[in-house]
Amino acid sequence: MKKNSPLYGVKPEVLKSPAYTLRAYEAEVKLNQNENPFDFPEDLKEETFRRYKERRWSVYPDFVPDSLRFSLAKFTGWHKDGVLVGNGSNELLQAALMVMVGKGSQVAIPYPTFTVYKLIANILGAKVVGIPLNPDMTYNVDELVSKANESRARVIVVNNPNNPTGSVLNKEGILQLLEKFSGFVLLDEAYYEFCGCSGFEFLERYPRLIITRTFSKAMGMAGLRVGYLLAHPDLATQISKAKLPYNVNQFSLTAAEVALENLERFQPAIQSILEERERLGKELNGIPGIRVYPTQANFFLVEIPVEPRTIFDDLYRHGILIRDVSSYPMLSKCLRISVGKREENDRLISALRTGLENAGAGAVHGTL
Ligand SMILES: Cc1ncc(COP(=O)(O)O)c(C=O)c1O
16 A cells, blocks of 8 residues: 555554444334334433533543442442443443454354444454354354354354344353353343343353443433443453543433433333334234244344345335345345334334235245
8 A cells, every 4th residue: 555545554454344334314114223112201301401401511421430330230230340331332342352352363253243343353453253143043052162262262242132133042052151161251232121131140150251231222322322331340440441531421321320210111111112022023924925033132133035125125115214134144135123113013014015015025934
């Protein structure tokens, strides 16, 4: 590269990495980002504004948001010194990987999964050892352990339940990873509230386990960017070195506090999403030509017998936005659909049925 190029000196691993982008589509029915279709409760917004208004905006937020860490420690049952708060869980995933891996180290990541892990690992100069899920999108724990050990991976990153497949690694699977792999296990539990399955109970016994969670999904706070990390306090201290000071703004910290003080207020939305997930799953299964993968998250992965882009475009013309995941490995025939409100799901089902009929997708592929 020429010395006068604006890119001269940019790390080769960065130049090689594709950027994480998502085209900003607008649609009446937004089922593309696994967001909560129910907004943060109005009165809790008011309470957040009220508390925030009382604060001086000219002063920095807490260097370490101690009061939120304390609330999270109480909520989770974990040691306060083992709790970190981040600007979304993405930031904490990045901080954790920054302190664990660098040029030349290996990171074991099952695929298909959330692409941000690979992006961060690449930027850090680490090598990603990809381990495919089984063809039915379940985790292949034996393979994961053996490939991670073989490659001397520093860390295994597992998303549970997994985006975009909805697959779950059960407790025995998590335990097997912790028992048979001697590196770090970074468990991303962004969707755990929809699943109930967590590696939390293993934190005390396995100090190499790190769990990240978020306020973006079940708590309806994606726009405010708050996530948290649970790990052994000594490890959390090291990870905190990779976070920027004042990383979470005071408004978001206040909203998270208000949310934690009013947890029961989020239950009806979660319950509704779970009920709609059940109903939507049945309805999707009833559409000829579709294969619906089992899910324990707030979204479905579906495989269709026609070009996914055709159906994506067709739904978009009808005001419905879903996620075309056909560029992911193993998912060339797949779309991802978030669970919305009842009326949104009804619109999706009807448009999808018609879209597939029009595209000539008649053959029943069956369901799993
Ligand atoms: C698996 C997974 N992890 C992490 C995140 C990021 O969450 P946050 O909004 O907390 O950064 C997402 C967001 O979609 C996700 O799907």
